[in-house]
Amino acid sequence: MDKEQTAIERLKIASEMSFDVYGKPLLITYSGGKDSDALLLLAERSGVPYEVNHSHTTVDAPPTVYHVREKFKSLEEKGIKCSIDYPYYKGKRTNMFDLIVQKKFPPTRFIRYCCRVLKEHSGDGRYICTGVRWAESRRRKDTRGIYEDFSSDKEKRIILTNDNDDTRRLTESCFKRKKMVCNPIIDWETSDVYDYLEESHVKLNPLYGMGFNRVGCVGCPMSPKHMNFDFSFFPKYRDLYVKAFDKMLIARREAGLTESYSSIPWESGEDVMRWWLDMDYAQLTFDDIEKDEL
Numbered sequence: 001m002d003k004e005q006t007a008i009e010r011l012k013i014a015s016e017m018s019f020d021v022y023g024k025p026l027l028i029t030y031s032g033g034k035d036s037d038a039l040l041l042l043a044e045r046s047g048v049p050y051e052v053n054h055s056h057t058t059v060d061a062p063p064t065v066y067h068v069r070e071k072f073k074s075l076e077e078k079g080i081k082c083s084i085d086y087p088y089y090k091g092k093r094t095n096m097f098d099l100i101v102q103k104k105f106p107p108t109r110f111i112r113y114c115c116r117v118l119k120e121h122s123g124d125g126r127y128i129c130t131g132v133r134w135a136e137s138r139r140r141k142d143t144r145g146i147y148e149d150f151s152s153d154k155e156k157r158i159i160l161t162n163d164n165d166d167t168r169r170l171t172e173s174c175f176k177r178k179k180m181v182c183n184p185i186i187d188w189e190t191s192d193v194y195d196y197l198e199e200s201h202v203k204l205n206p207l208y209g210m211g212f213n214r215v216g217c218v219g220c221p222m223s224p225k226h227m228n229f230d231f232s233f234f235p236k237y238r239d240l241y242v243k244a245f246d247k248m249l250i251a252r253r254e255a256g257l258t259e260s261y262s263s264i265p266w267e268s269g270e271d272v273m274r275w276w277l278d279m280d281y282a283q284l285t286f287d288d289i290e291k292d293e294l
């Protein structure tokens, strides 16, 4: 079976489980990147009922915001239900910059509170499909599967990495799972995704044409090497981060947090930005920092 057919079969199995467990259609998560465009095309070709959801991170690049809007408009014209989730923290609408001040620390590669608040809240109580692929990182290769059960009890989580595994195991339990996930293109290479979209004449997010090889949050600390690249295209975001770091320093002083974690004392937002863009900080973990409300 070719990769398209295998992915479609996975979507059909997931659709069945979605109705069995939640009584609702699949929820396709759409980021505006190439992988989720491939996933949408597969969902359309599979013939299964589905809805589409986008998590607005508040630091998406403007071309991504327009690409998502355009895509949702065309999906809605075909009768597909689309929704956008906006982030909340402690019961109030929030954004990346506000969150940095509230957390009193910049997000880092190992301190990813922003993902938890801005991205990972969607899809609870639903069966979701994502464009996650093993080829994206070693971590994904080690931790992600074709079918995943995100039971709140870690011991009861099930990750299936093989199409021959017994997928019915995921629906055996009679109680409703917190979240179930299918990653239909998990074994696709990057070239498979580009070829598939090109053959089908799917319009890509314009960021790819500008030299970006990933579509995500502007200034994401998960890709320290790309932060300066992001800011060279979107300098206003850099300004917003510096302003947030200025406010963060005030919040830190008020809380008695004085450590700078570098040879340059954190006296201004620009000092923090310089530290943030330095690759060394990326190694910092939760255990290294003064405990505040992280």
Ligand code: SF4
Residues within 6 Å of the ligand: 057, 107, 112, 114, 115, 116, 118, 119, 216, 217, 219, 220, 221, 222
């Ligand atoms: S900036 Fe990076 S770590 Fe933070 S929410 Fe976005 S993707 Fe996640």
